[in-house]
Amino acid sequence: MTSSKLGPNKSEENAALLRYLVAKDQPETADDDAPQKRIIVIGKHKYYDLFNAQLIDFPPGPGGDLRGPFVPVNPLDLLWNAPHPDGLKFYAALAKFQGVYEKSPADTEALKSLIRNPFGYGFYYHDSQVSEKISARSLSPITMSKPEVDLKIQISLGEKYYNIQSDLTLDGAFCPLSRIIVRFGHFLIQDAAWHLCDKPPVLDAVAYFKKQSQPLLLTPDAFLEFQLTALPDLETHVRVDHNYLKPGTKAQRKSVGFDKVPEKLIYLSDHGDYVLINPVMRYGEVEIPVLTKRQIFGQDKRGNYFGIPRDARAEDDLIVLLIGQHPDFLEQMENPLLYFYLHRRRFLDADWFLDAFEVWREQGIQVLGFSELKGNTQNPHKANVNIQVASGLNWFNALVKVRFGRKKASLKQLHKSVKNQSKFVLLDDGTTGIIPEEWLHKLADYFNAGQIADDDETIQISKIKYRTISELFDAAMLDEKAQQEINLYNTNLSDFKTIAPAPIPAGLQATLRPYQRQGLSWLNFLDDFGFGGCLADDMGLGKTLQIIAFILLLREKSSKNVNLLVVPTSLIHNWQEEIDKFAPYLKVYILHGPNRAKNTSLFDKYELIITTYGTLISDIVFLKKYVFNYVFLDESQNIKNVSSQRYKAARLLQARNRIAISGTPIENNTFDIYAQLSFACPGLLGSRRYFRNTYAIPIDRFKEKRAAERLQALISPFVLRRTKKEVAAELPEKTEVVLYCEMGEAQRKVYDAYEREFRDYISAEKEEEIQKNGMHVLRGITKLRQICNSPLLIQDEKLYGDTSAKIEQLMDKLRTLTPNHKVLVFSQFVAMLDLIKKDLNHEKIKYAYLKGSTLNRPEVIHQFQEDDATRVFLISLKAGGTGLNLTAADYVFLVDPWWNPAVENQAIDRSYRIGQQKNVIAVRLICPDTVEEKIMVMQQNKAKLAGDLILSGDGFFKSLGKEGLLGLMGGNQ
DSSP: OHHHHSOHHHHHHHHHHHHHHHHHHSOOOOOTTSOOEEEEEEEEOSSSSOEEEEEEEEOOOGGGOOOSOOEEEOGGGTGGGOOSHHHHHHHHHHHHHHSOOOOOTHHHHHHHHHHHOTTOOEEEEEOTTTOSSOOTTTEEEEEEEOOOEEEEEEEEEOSSOEEEEEEEEETTEEEOGGGOEEETTTEEEETTEEEEOOOHHHHHHHHHHHTSOSSEEEOHHHHHHHHHHHHHHHHHHSEEEETTOOBOOHHHHHHTTTTSOOEEEEEEEEETTEEEEEEEEEETTEEEETTSOOOEEEEOTTSOEEEEOOOHHHHHHHHHHHHTTOHHHHHHTTSOOSSEEEEHHHHTOHHHHHHHHHHHHHTTEEEESSTTSTTOOBOSSOEEEEEEEEEOSSEEEEEEEEEETTEEEOHHHHHHHHHTTOSEEEOTTSOEEEOOHHHHHHHHHHHHHSEEOTTSSEEEEEGGGHHHHHHHSOGGGBOHHHHHHHHHHHHHHSOGGGSOOOOOOTTOOSOOOHHHHHHHHHHHHHHHHTOOEEEOOOTTSOHHHHHHHHHHHHHTTOSOOOEEEEEOGGGHHHHHHHHHHHOTTSOEEEEOSTTSOSSSTTGGGOSEEEEEHHHHHHHHHHHTTSEEEEEEEETGGGGOOTTSHHHHHHHHOEEEEEEEEOSOSOSSSTHHHHHHHHHHSTTTTOOHHHHIIIIIHHHHTTOOHHHHHHHHHHHGGGEEOOOTTTTGGGSOSEEEEEEEOOOOHHHHHHHHHHHHHHHHHHHHSOHHHHHHTHHHHHHHHHHHHHHHHOGGGGOOTTOSOOOOHHHHHHHHHHHHHTTTOOEEEEESOHHHHHHHHHHHHHHTOOEEEEOTTOSOHHHHHHHHHHOTTOOEEEEEHHHHSSSOOOTTOOEEEESSOOSOHHHHHHHHTTTSSTTOOSOEEEEEEEOTTSHHHHHHHHHHHOGGGTTGGGOOTHHHHHHHHHHHHHHTSTTOO
């Protein structure tokens, strides 16, 4: 009711008072309908000596006068609508200074954001002495700014006192200290103007001098104490002019060591997670942090003080150098710090600090404290790599020196780092050097190319890798002799035709075809340089003859000519036959069988030791101790599996040199060649892992043409391969070859049993009975021939085994030949062709098949002649004896040769007919020490039978008689 008696003005006052009483105990909210004005109110925290700032809304009075209620505004509610980064920082600063906070270097940046005041609010100071709460009477308007603050101290000497005068300027205008109040460790207050000073040492100096009389007069003793206590801290950040000091004379400067050129230093130290970088100049024995304003003075022998000017230009150059090394440093110049700083992780980033240290060293700056940084083991020097390649006896010796300052990295440690793909290498002082990325790859190539010598400074690279040397090392790294050798190898091994012809060795009973003479010259050339190789000519081109000729040639080149030849068991007989034919006086020892020598004591009596892969594995314990002149591996694809015992045993053999012999050095994949050439040419292809990653996988899996070309260029000087097509002009139109197929134990057991039974029958019968029973004799001989083919042909339930030496040898040759040649396979026995057919199906080799029961002869013949995918033609002698013209083939295999050469020639001539443009190679498969071999020998040696040999069937055997038939049996020839 009283309210009705109040006038309008009184009602407004009561309403305001009500709002004030409500706001007293809870945050005020302005009347949404009343116009509001927003200001910034600063002052002291209610309970702590902390700077406080608030955003306040109030309804302004007439003319914008201050009046309540004063309602705090939460700046965090306004963050989301801040239109730009300055606004965000402004609100964040207000939020920081509203409550209790820990003082930190970030306070200065927050105050700067507050003073920028992007929204143009007015600043007011709240005087808590007038009113604890914000009221119109406690608020007074102020200005806030951040001027350029400079304090200069001048010291002069009067008759009795030192006169110390301090002058403060704000934006260049002089300001007496008497008018200044220092507040909150940040502000210089002059009347209603608050000046932010971001240099705490200047604030401290102002506070210090405000406590002193102006000017400050000190006696010499008091001044000495001032110099020792207050002045050093003042001079760190405030310029002090020692006007009383005269510049030192030349003699004075020299007397105390100030005549020398100042030294530049950088001190590094830890500060939490940061590294401090403190640039310092050393003047004589005095070190001055470059970012201080300290002056230098000295004292001569008479006790007189004199001034030493600092080298401003040198110091500025040092600062400019540092600022240019990291983008953070320029911004840090705004801080009143005596150092630069970087987070430890960023400082120890090798991409930064190695470059920085190199620049510092180039500028003659000494760096101290790097090794003392917490957790740091890195060497501060960039890698310095020096390489020299010299020619040694059997190696190119690459002297590799990698230094990090004065510390050298051992090759073993470098190899360990490269192997682990780590850029850090452990040095002997416990620090780690950092290998540049480009050198990490180069060193990997060096280590892949060779092996580390015992001196731990040299990588020994086989001379066989002369091309790799040129690729890996710059010409400037090669000494003159090494360069000359590489040029010699490049010239001679780039084209085999330029190799000087080797002489035909004495004792060779054969005429070498031109390409065979070239092969001998190539082997001889490799021998001159100590290089091994792989002779990889096509089947039928005379690899055996070339090797025999080379062994004879070695007689004339070496006083000790004991060579080892390792062959598949089935080829021992072939080599014996070829040696008897072409080099009958060659001293040969067969290391095979149960009665073989179990040591090397008798080897020196022979020129050639022939053994098998199986025997090699069994006898490697003593064979590896003997040093041969050469080791030859025939059919060297037998060691293509690097995990096999054959490969491991072959690698253990010692020899002056090695030659691999294979018509198919690569059968399945590129890795086949690795094993054979790592035997013949150690070091040429690098480690197994390197070859797999560099060549095998890119070529076999991804069909990379460049990788194949690189591999071809690398191995081509050491692999001699001539195909039948390449040397066709030097071949006769028809070449006949005998391939001996040594029976295995099981097949031999079956054969011996039937041969013994047949011999007993012949021995027991009289001559005339044998003549009467010609068909019985023929059946006996035929059964022995069938066993030579395969025991399965005789269909005996008591068989000891079903292996066939001929099928194994035939399939081995077909796998080799069919990718590039078409082949005819003849047999008198259809059952044998059926067995071969099964193996062809298993190997997925496409074939045509012609036998007596074949009804569609023209279609089958056309398939073989015209279908490129059909590589083999199986033909029974009966079906293929006449009427065939199979000019697509250039290899003919006679699986079971007959005693009538006319029949054999007919079969061979199925391929060698009018229209044939290829040279035909005919291969007879013969099992040694069987009726087949005896018949062949009789054909060759008994000319009187020439006319009889045209007889067929029992007519031939009737002409032999009982004695001749017994001669066909083993042991009675």
